[in-house]
Every structure is written in C-alpha cells, then in structure tokens.
C-alpha cells in the first residue's frame with residue numbers, strides 16, 4: 150500500500166508579525182533564504198514567501214528583493230515557491246500582483262475577500278520596539294481593511310491564468326467560500342481549486358475545531374467534495390492543534406513564523422524549521438508522510454520549476 154502523503158507548507162516571515170515580536174523572524178534576504186532551506190530540509194514541500202526591507206524589517210513589495218530571495222532559494226532547494234499576493238498593509242493591488250507577473254511562480258496566494266485584518270492588541274504586550282515604524286504600524290491596523298473586492302479578484306485571477314500560476318485561495322470566513330463558488334460559476338476559476346483555510350486571525354473565524362469542520366463542509370457543499378484540495382492554518386497558539394485536526398480530516402497543513410512565533414507555551418520558535426519538524430512528527434504518528442516537492446506538484450497540478458521566470 151502506498152503511504153498517504155501530506156503537503157506541509159512553511160510560511161517563513163509574512164507581514165503580520167513585527168520584528169519586535171521575535172528576534173528569530175527572518176528579515177534579510179539571506180535570513181529568509183536560509184529559513185527556506187532549513188524548512189525544506191525539515192519536510193516542507195512548499196515555501197510561502199513575503200519579503201522585508203533588510204534595513205528595518207518592514208514588509209516590502211520590492212521586486213529586486215523578491216528576485217534575490219527566489220533565485221537564492223532555487224539554487225539550494227527544489228521546494229515549490231508560493232509567492233504572497235496578500236503583501237502587507239498599505240500595498241496596492243498592483244504591487245501585490247507584480248511578483249506573479251514578473252516571476253510566473255508555480256503558486257501564489259490569493260486572499261478571497263475583503264476583511265478587517267488586525268494585530269493592534271499585540272502592541273500592549275511589546276515592551277521594547279526595535280524599529281520606530283512598528284508601534285504606529287501595529288496600532289494603525291485597528292483601522293485596516295484588507296481589500297480584495299470582486300473586481301480585484303477577477304483581475305488577479307486573470308493575471309494568475311496568464312502566467313500559469315496556481316492560486317492558493319486564502320479563506321478566512323464562510324462568506325469567502327461563497328466568493329469562490331461565485332468565481333467558479335462565472336468561469337474565472339477552474340476546478341479543482343486549492344483552498345487554504347485560515348483560522349484565528351483577528352477579523353476571521355476563531356481557531357476552533359468547529360470552525361475548520363464548518364469551513365470544509367461548507368466548501369464541500371458549495372464547490373463539490375471532489376472539486377478542491379485544501380490545507381489549514383491556525384494562527385498563533387492554535388497552529389499545532391488546528392493543523393492536527395486538519396491532518397485527521399485528510400487535509401494538508403501550513404506552519405511557520407508567519408503564522409505563529411512559539412514552539413510551545415512561552416517558548417519562541419527559533420526557526421520555521423522547528424515548527425515544520427513538529428508537524429512532521431505529529432503527521433508521522435498519524436501514519437502520514439510529508440510529501441516531497443515533486444509529489445506536492447503532482448497532487449496540486451503545478452507546472453514545475455521549468456515554467457518559472459527567476
């Protein structure tokens with residue numbers, strides 16, 4: 150009997166966590182590349198990529214920094230690269246789409262609806278700020294709406310199709326499943342789709358077993374049980390519990406410092422690779438082997454590294 154496989158994604162730095170929250174959050178291209186290599190060695194088949202300004206750790210859409218990270222990763226690992234089009238607070242949709250147009254990656258994230266997306270309560274817990282922009286940025290997120298309108302989604306999907314980049318649909322709430330079904334119905338999205346269910350962000354569904362089960366069942370009803378593959382993210386301290394539930398339900402998982410900074414209560418993870426190692430151990434206990442990058446490519450119908458432009 151062939152061993153059942155699970156795709157583990159490592160999200161290395163993101164844009165929602167701030168440098169003052171952890172000294173281990175990778176900032177420079179070299180740090181992000183090293184984290185990617187370590188995470189792939191630990192069992193991640195997909196690396197989810199954002200970049201930051203190396204001077205101050207601020208999330209950036211800078212295409213040259215993206216290039217440096219993507220080429221650096223490609224030299225050392227054959228892991229699938231999933232570029233973020235979520236970007237960071239205040240980035241334009243054009244800035245968010247540019248990495249897909251420029252690099253034609255195998256995969257990129259696509260956030261499937263507008264929402265409040267906030268981290269402002271964290272500011273109360275930070276005693277020392279590393280960079281001057283951080284406190285203001287964190288507090289400003291109280292008034293931030295993450296814009297992903299139907300027009301934006303339609304335009305993004307056309308860009309994804311033109312560049313043969315597979316969208317990973319980030320779904321944070323039940324209504325976003327309706328959005329997926331709508332875009333499928335309109336012919337903007339081809340079946341099967343790949344969905345990343347996100348629990349535990351401020352602005353999205355809470356991290357409960359019921360949330361994940363409800364989201365998956367709603368997708369089965371709205372899109373059809375055989376019309377999507379899926380993975381799950383539990384933001385913050387719910388990362389491992391939500392990912393463990395996803396494994397039990399037959400889903401794939403995403404871990405990493407973008408989503409959670411702690412490896413156990415009060416203990417900062419020193420690397421995304423530590424979090425990958427932990428979910429791989431849990432997977433193996435459940436009889437699941439981590440998929441190799443080429444196995445993940447097959448499972449998700451990706452074009453392969455020969456189709457990318459970096």
Ligand code: KMH
Pocket residue numbers: 160163164165197233234235236258259260319347350382384407408
């Ligand atoms: N920050 C995560 C909760 C994106 O980059 O497009 C979702 C995410 C969004 O990864």
Ligand code: ZN
Pocket residue numbers: 160163164197199233235258407
């Ligand atoms: Zn991201």
